[in-house]
Amino acid sequence: MTPTFTDRALPGGLILRVRRPEDAPALAAAYVANRGHLAPWEPTRTEEFFTEAGQLKRTTELLALYEAGTAIPLLIMDGDAVAGGFDLSSIVRGAFESAMIGYWLDRAHTKQGLASTALAAIIAAARDEYGLHRIQAATLLHNQASQSVLTRSGFERIGVAPNYLKIAGRWQDHVLFQRILHD
Numbered sequence: 581m582t583p584t585f586t587d588r589a590l591p592g593g594l595i596l597r598v599r600r601p602e603d604a605p606a607l608a609a610a611y612v613a614n615r616g617h618l619a620p621w622e623p624t625r626t627e628e629f630f631t632e633a634g635q636l637k638r639t640t641e642l643l644a645l646y647e648a649g650t651a652i653p654l655l656i657m658d659g660d661a662v663a664g665g666f667d668l669s670s671i672v673r674g675a676f677e678s679a680m681i682g683y684w685l686d687r688a689h690t691k692q693g694l695a696s697t698a699l700a701a702i703i704a705a706a707r708d709e710y711g712l713h714r715i716q717a718a719t720l721l722h723n724q725a726s727q728s729v730l731t732r733s734g735f736e737r738i739g740v741a742p743n744y745l746k747i748a749g750r751w752q753d754h755v756l757f758q759r760i761l762h763d
Contacts, residue, residue, distance in 0.1 A: 583709045585652050588701045594663055596698050598646065599653040604636035610662035610686055617687040621723065624749045656698055663689045666702055677713035679706065695729045703733065707761035714761060718744060718754040727755060735759045
């Protein structure tokens, strides 16, 4: 049986926790408020994505993956507002024991160490509670801020993947990072 991710307190009264269906309004508001801020770093989004219905649909899909043990969709909550999101996805068991990590922060919460703090809590849970051996991340070549977060969090650069993800409407190269959680 896959463990349940327990809420984690972060500095400043923020909470890292699993996404919930009732978060749809706050998620829609956060994505609308951060649309321009996130657009260069994310896939092109449909208009539905920015609605409560779109976020409820996405949350339902992600929670099904959580129940199946293949993803952990997390939010950083600042009271009732969403301050950011972290998704541990593509969890593979067996000989691989690995996952992918992706994340975003609300513009008002950047450059405060929040991504590094949340990532440290997720790494500890992935290692100690979920028994994962490895986490992989990918960033655009020019995303120095995210690369710094990963490096500070003990990730090592393992290469460049050409045309890795379709971000901002075009296939773009990404720097790949990994963190080995067990010796």
